[in-house]
Amino acid sequence: xxxxxxxxxxxxxxxxxxxxxxxxxxxxxxxxxxxxxxxxxxxxxxxxxxxxxxxxxxxxxxxxxxxxxxxxxxxxxxxxxxxxxxxxxxxxxxxxxxxxxxxxxxxxxxxxxxxxxxxxxxxxxxxxxxxxxxxxxxxxxxxxxxxxxxxxxxxxxxxxxxxxxxxxxxxxxxxxxxxxxxxxxxxxxxxxxxxxxxxxxxxxxxxxxxxxxxxxxxxxxxxxxxxxxxxxxxxxxxxxxxxxxxxxxxxxxxxxxxxxxxxxxxxxxxxxxxxxxxxxxxxxxxxxxxxxxxxxxxxxxxxxxxxxxxxxxxxxxxxxxxxxxxxxxxxxxxxxxxxxxxxxxxxxxxx
Numbered sequence: 378x379x380x381x382x383x384x385x386x387x388x389x390x391x392x393x394x395x396x397x398x399x400x401x402x403x404x405x406x407x408x409x410x411x412x413x414x415x416x417x418x419x420x421x422x423x424x425x426x427x428x429x430x431x432x433x434x435x436x437x438x439x440x441x442x443x444x445x446x447x448x449x450x451x452x453x454x455x456x457x458x459x460x461x462x463x464x465x466x467x468x469x470x471x472x473x474x475x476x477x478x479x480x481x482x483x484x485x486x487x488x489x490x491x492x493x494x495x496x497x498x499x500x501x502x503x504x505x506x507x508x509x510x511x512x513x514x515x516x517x518x519x520x521x522x523x524x525x526x527x528x529x530x531x532x533x534x535x536x537x538x539x540x541x542x543x544x545x546x547x548x549x550x551x552x553x554x555x556x557x558x559x560x561x562x563x564x565x566x567x568x569x570x571x572x573x574x575x576x577x578x579x580x581x582x583x584x585x586x587x588x589x590x591x592x593x594x595x596x597x598x599x600x601x602x603x604x605x606x607x608x609x610x611x612x613x614x615x616x617x618x619x620x621x622x623x624x625x626x627x628x629x630x631x632x633x634x635x636x637x638x639x640x641x642x643x644x645x646x647x648x649x650x651x652x653x654x655x656x657x658x659x660x661x662x663x664x665x666x667x668x669x670x671x672x673x674x675x676x677x678x679x680x681x682x683x684x685x686x687x688x689x690x691x692x693x694x695x696x697x698x699x700x701x702x703x704x705x706x707x708x709x710x711x712x713x714x715x716x717x718x719x720x721x722x723x724x725x726x727x728x
Contacts, residue, residue, distance in 0.1 A: 407577025411584050414560040415444065418574045421519050423548065424561040426450070426509055440479050450474045451485070451506040458528045461500035463492060463728065466507060466524055468517045469535025472650050473508025476705045480506065484706070487715035495719055496728050505529065511547070511559060513540045514630035521634055525641060531727050532638050532645040533718065534631070537704055538652045538664060541623045542605040556587065607652055611661040628671050635675040644727040647672050648718065651683035652704050653696060680721045682714065689713070 415432050416424040426448040433439045445453045458464050467473055467485045475483035485506035492502040507524050509516070517534060548563065549555040555563040562583055564570040573579040605619075614620045631647070638645035649668050655661045665683055672679045686699060699710040706714060722728045 404577035407581050411577060411580035413575065413580065415442070416559045416561050418561050418564070418570045420565070420567060420570075422509075422512075422516050423563050424509075424511075424559045440477065440482075443480060448509075449506050450480050450483070450508065452480065454503055454505070456527060458503075459501055463496060463499040463502050464527065464529050465489075465504040465531050465533065465728075466521075466527060466529035467504065467533040467535060468512075468520045468524070469508040469533075469648075470512045470537050470540065471508065471510040472537050472705055473506060473535040474510055475506070475508070475711070476510060477701045478706075478708055478711060482708045482711055484711040484714035484718065487712055488718055491715060491719050492728075495723070508535060511543065511557065513544045514627050514634075515544065518630045518634050518637075521637060525637075529643060531722065532643055533648060534634060534645065535648045535650060536631075536668060537650045538607050538611065538655070539704070541620070541627045541664070542607055542610050544626075545605040545623065556583070562586075608654060608661070611652070611655060611664055614663040614667060624667060628667075631668075631671060632675060635672075635677050644725075645677055646718075646721065646725075646727065647677055647679040648714070649679060649681045649683060650704060651681075651686065653700055654703065655683055656686050656690070656696070678721070678725045678727065680717060682717075685713070685717055 413427065415427055415430055417427045419425045426444040428444060428446050428448045430442075430444045432442050442450060445451050447453075447456075465485075465488070473483070473485065475485075480486055483506055485504045485508075489502055489504040492499075492504070496502075505524065505527055507520050509520070512520070514536075521532065545551045545553055547553040547555070547557045560580075560583060562570075562573050564573055573582065605623075609617070610620050610623065614624060635645060647668065649665055651665070655665075662683060665681055669679055669681065686696075689699065690696060697707075699707060699713065701707050701710075
């Protein structure tokens with residue numbers, strides 16, 4: 378090969394490397410303006426917490442949100458359970474994760490602090506908070522499968538009233554938009570998902586798409602929100618074909634979780650978290666009845682926070698002392714949940 382050909386090839390290689398360098402630099406600059414969100418894509422869960430991140434909540438006093446190495450809003454802990462340790466696992470959505478409170482203020486962490494003084498015979502105590510904002514029952518199921526490696530002694534499922542409806546607003550497989558406040562666009566091919574969700578060019582493209590969607594698809598979104606509203610679901614769970622089908626998916630996910638815990642011989646508890654408009658309103662409590670009947674069918678203990686909230690209100694506790702909004706709890710509300718859950722676990726002989 379003569380020198381001119383060598384120089385020509387070296388020149389082409391230098392041009393290619395230079396072009397790639399420019400693209401990478403532009404991509405990094407774009408990431409400073411359109412940064413990666415607190416969540417990252419996942420082929421089954423659609424999104425999950427980005428491990429090791431430290432951010433601030435945008436509501437309720439801007440409290441810090443620390444995501445540990447496992448992707449949980451919790452402190453770090455060893456994967457292998459220590460000798461003589463009592464270990465619990467709680468899966469759920471933003472109520473479990475702790476929307477509007479710090480990790481230390483969540484009922485999972487408060488339960489962990491209550492255990493040493495109330496349950497004897499163990500050296501250490503660990504309650505794992507595996508809740509993630511926006512998760513629904515199919516994501517609880519996958520989370521449970523992945524977290525059994527932590528060898529929990531008991532499992533708690535935190536069920537929120539938007540669990541049945543949210544997938545139909547967001548998930549593409551249910552006809553949803555494929556993109557919500559998590560900022561992760563649902564794409565089945567991993568490498569395409571990475572390019573779209575994890576690069577500066579991709580984040581910029583998502584930003585543009587959201588602007589276009591907001592401008593041209595607002596009517597369609599509002600219609601879908603009306604169809605799959607929590608209030609309508611609460612009122613017509615047993616009569617509307619739409620919600621009858623929705624509940625089939627939900628109960629199937631829960632049944633699989635109950636069966637999985639049963640195979641592993643791990644006690645499992647369902648906590649039912651209400652929306653505030655359901656409290657003291659019998660007409661809107663059909664979801665609670667469905668969940669209780671299904672739990673009874675599978676021999677699963679449950680704690681209905683709807684009933685507990687009503688008892689506290691009768692005792693004179695203001696609703697605002699317990700709830701930040703329609704479903705998320707205050708620090709005091711989390712403390713109430715922790716104490717009730719402890720009592721429930723002990724009374725049913727689960728710890």
